[in-house]
Amino acid sequence: MAAIRILDKGVFDCFEAGLLDDEGKPVNAEVSAVAWDGHRLVMASDKNIPGAHRSPVFAMDCVDGRPQHDTLAYYTADLIRNAEKYEDFALTSSGTHLIATTGFDRLDTSSAGLHHYNRLLVWPIDEPDMPRLVSESEEAGVRSSVDLRAGFGAALDAPYYKIEGLAAIPGREGGDDRLLFGIREVGADHENFDYVARVVGVPYRMEDDDLVFTGDFEVVYDFDPSQWADIRFEVGLSSLEYDPDNDGLYLLTSFEVEDDNGAEQVGAYLWWLSLDDFAACRDPAPVRAEAGHVFEFANKAEGVAVLGDNRLFVVYDPDRELVLEDEHPRDAREPHEAPYTLLAVV
Template sequence: MSRVRILQKGVFACFEPGLKDADGQSVNAEVSAVAWDGRRLVMASDKDVPGDQRSPVFALDCVDGLPQPDSLQFYTADLIRTAEKYEDFALTAEGNHLIATTGFDRVDGQSAAMHHYNRLLIWPVGDPATPHLIADRKDEGVRSSVGLRDDLEAALGAPYYKVEGLAAIPGRDGADARLLFGIRELGQDHEHFDYVSRVVAAPYRMDGDALVFTGDFGVIYDFDPSRWDGVRFAVGLSSLEYDHASAWIYFLTSFEVTDDNGDEQVGAYLWALTLDDFLAGRDPELVQAEDGSPFEFANKAEGVAVLGDGRLFVVYDPDRALELEDEHPRDAREPHEAPYTLLALD
């Protein structure tokens, strides 16, 4: 079984201290996505970061697995800056482009008012100035990928779902590469759903800097984390990552529940399996701590990136909570800071 070692915990600044929104409230860092593009950690908040010169998507140089505080760069292209509720990033199978997805869980059937919650974007690595909108559609002046909702609904068989994972895997035997959408919530609507760990795949090809789907969407993988001893609460998929170097796939599944005593419990688990096992539908491994017990994050892990040396960089969405776990070197973070954990997997 795979075992994990915590190498370092810390925080990084997502914007300047003291930033306020239009109502005068402190803006809170809520990081929900991360990718390593070969030099930088590209991250996103699932909440707005106000200001034309800022964005919910930003990048930090990464040296020896650690984000560098003086290297913050916001990705301010209009399509990137105005999307809402980013959930995950992925490198294309070719490794030359970065793809970003929102949750695709909000839509207004009567207008385009919520279409910006439905965007799938792509841009060349290191060049976010001219992003392409995948499945580009314009309604009432709003550009989005909302048409992909029909493909996802047909694959999942339910009108409500939430995308929280994204990865791209190479094609085999001449087949096209495939984009993977990790599904966390599935049901009738946002109040009546189940947590799931399900993956929808769609074949694609690159046309210059644009991504074009070439076939139907379909469920390719599904597992039930509750079957594993040590998984304490109902969890749903919160991130999906493919390591192109090792051909391993990683899942994060997280929980946010109220226990029998009325206390809020948050945490997450890490899972791993080879691409061959994934394609064969075999169970993933529940990654263990050094003592052999299931490794459980003490916070709601929302994104995982594989660095060039195979180490894992994990980010969290703590919502508005500022207190950090007991094992963290600091007691609390500031609102503009986000926590991270650097891991080694044996």
Template sequence: MQARQLYHNTLHCFPVGLTDEQQQLVHAEISAVVHDGERLILGSDKPIPGAERSSVFAIDIDDQGRPQEETLSYYTQPLIRQAIKYEDFALTVDGRHVLATTGFDRIHPEDHSLNDYNHLLIWPLGDPDRVQVVDPDPRDGVEGSLELRQRLTAAIGMPYYKIEGLAAIPGDKGDGLLLFGVREQGQHFDDFNYVCRVVGAHYRTNEQGQLIFVDEMREHYAFDPGQFEAVEHLCGLSSLEYDPYNHRLYLMTSFENEQGGIDSIGGYLWVIDMADFARGRAPSLVEDETGGPLVFTHKAEGLAVLDHDRLFVAYDNDRELALGNDPEREQKYACEAPWTLLRMIQ
């Protein structure tokens, strides 16, 4: 499968020059995006300060799929503002609810000071005021999806891990199968390997809009990008996206490493149909129009399916301001996030 770039630009996510409480410049680090049928919902893995702002916001797109900055609106519900380090969004299989996951990459062993990094949230489509925590700790006053964290730990089998993918696919139990993409795993946050693993469990949603897991979390898929000759970088999974129009799953991998003394960031896009996914077969590396591998020049972390052949890609370049091969300018503002619109070609 090939991809043709339709548009590439940047999106202003908040005012130019915005600073945090320490007077440090705030950077747009978009790591999550989903299309809810009408708008794009995007999330940053770093807080966006201001009582009228949050790390999650929605924006209209025009008929071409391009974001319209003047329509940007933040989700300021307390639960959405509280969670930290959003990594991926998804729709439930029936399209009636939005799901948002944080990275689950840190927890304090003795207190609840890092619980905000451990959240899976759900809200009805178009109604974020009704947001709820999925699989919360049963103890009063303890916030976060701590029961879910225990499920993830058991399935991944490592004390340290980082979740960066989320997708709901049709399943044979309940309403569907909720998949979590694992990017890092190891003994500690400074002792890990990049991986491309997918764990998950079947779920159902009840009349109160709560998501309930109906079986045990387990590994459903894994692959090694390094086994593909065309892949020249050490990668980890950075996004999952189910394509209901074509019954397939997109996987995105990104890299951030030093090569030849130069820091290098970027990513690759992969696709697999659901029958091959169920059989554990290798995905296909998406190509560009020349027949070579499609290589993103920014750190690709957010992916949304717009329709049967168009994808929206959002990038999290951390604090990197360089725009790489952009012919019009060399750097972006810290408040801008690069994005690309692709058309998939069979």
């Protein structure tokens, strides 16, 4: 794997300045997913953006790898707009459809009140007003993919898990393509879990605009980032991205820890894994800077998109923190702005 170089750091608008929520508080941009669909950047916030004409999923043009927020357009179909906690996107291997997943980490067993946290959606890249639910079910008027929880639970052998990565890779030797779910947390519940870097895979095929699974969910990859001395903190998987030009996967792992003074430290590491090594369950390689050291992001990277021409576009979920890292050209962002980094693979 070659090294990476920072080409640009900046911010882009996710909505207009001064937008307030129902309690009169500023709405904060918390971008958790990004994909390049060949025409535009498609991104998602893991928090809802209020307003019937807005949505947590939105798109904008990209010029020289830089988002053009004056072209911002929201994806407002009800199934897209009303889902909660988007975590990652993936393009189908054909490049014709975009797949979006929520975290699948919340469920109320006594009602359908949290079912919208459990959605796997697919739509043609040029028709975001035509989303389809994968494995659709409906309970108390709430449409969701909650039935997929049985497959995830059986594969992970745990009652609690959190999905944060998604990638679609081509099938091998004439088999169906596979959808890969990156797992960040596994445990007994949302307060008792371990951070992991685990991948659940399942074969699928597209039938017109519907995504249909053709096999069982199973853990197909797992690695322990702590075995690398340069990985300073405990991390969990935060994104997956397939690179068709180089036939491999990028994996993002991020950390959220407190220092000795109680202040929160956040950051991330990027990894590269060829599909041959993925199939053989070999370890990934941490991506390095040109100087040779392991590259460490100074913010909580949550999504990576392959733009082509050996460029990567990385987005962050800074939670409510407005101060930007020392290396950023801006000291701070406004609540409506989201930070990004444009990288070159050299």
